[in-house]
Amino acid sequence: MLKTIHWLFIVGAALFIFGIGFVVVGAREARRVPVPAAAAPTTTPVATTKQIMSAIVAPAADAIFSAVSTTVSEKGIVEVAPQNDEEWAALGAKAAALAEAGNLIVIDGRAVDQGDWVTMSRAMIDAGRQTLKAVEAKSTESVLTAGEAVNTSCDNCHERYRRD
Numbered sequence: 001m002l003k004t005i006h007w008l009f010i011v012g013a014a015l016f017i018f019g020i021g022f023v024v025v026g027a028r029e030a031r032r033v034p035v036p037a038a039a040a041p042t043t044t045p046v047a048t049t050k051q052i053m054s055a056i057v058a059p060a061a062d063a064i065f066s067a068v069s070t071t072v073s074e075k076g077i078v079e080v081a082p083q084n085d086e087e088w089a090a091l092g093a094k095a096a097a098l099a100e101a102g103n104l105i106v107i108d109g110r111a112v113d114q115g116d117w118v119t120m121s122r123a124m125i126d127a128g129r130q131t132l133k134a135v136e137a138k139s140t141e142s143v144l145t146a147g148e149a150v151n152t153s154c155d156n157c158h159e160r161y162r163r164d
Helices: 002-032 049-067 085-104 116-137 140-161
Strands: 069-073 076-080
Touching: 049 085, 049 116, 049 140, 085 116, 085 140, 116 140
Parallel strands: none
Antiparallel strands: 069 076
């Protein structure tokens, strides 16, 4: 009888120890299992590319082009540049809109092709980012340089894709 009790104690202790071991191993494995990513939200284009260009891209680019300038006339020299934090923030918002518009025109349903269209759209996004960096630095010279990048990205794309 004593051997049976002793045997049951050993079996019970072994099961307890193995059970703890399985819990520990299971917990470690649970940390290693990748959590499935949530499905990306689907997008449904609403505006046409032409509408995005006229409502977002053109006003944003125009704001960047006209943000910094020097005009020399008979009346003297007139310097134009953002004068305060609000004006810099407004220019930054236009630069962000320009960059995001580049994302809008490459989504499914709007991209004309996956080659030059995407490359030129990325150039516009990069020009918008460049302008944002210039705004963050509050550098009028950098805004001028970024404006050139915006102009180049627009001209290159319009040369190939513009449809009036």
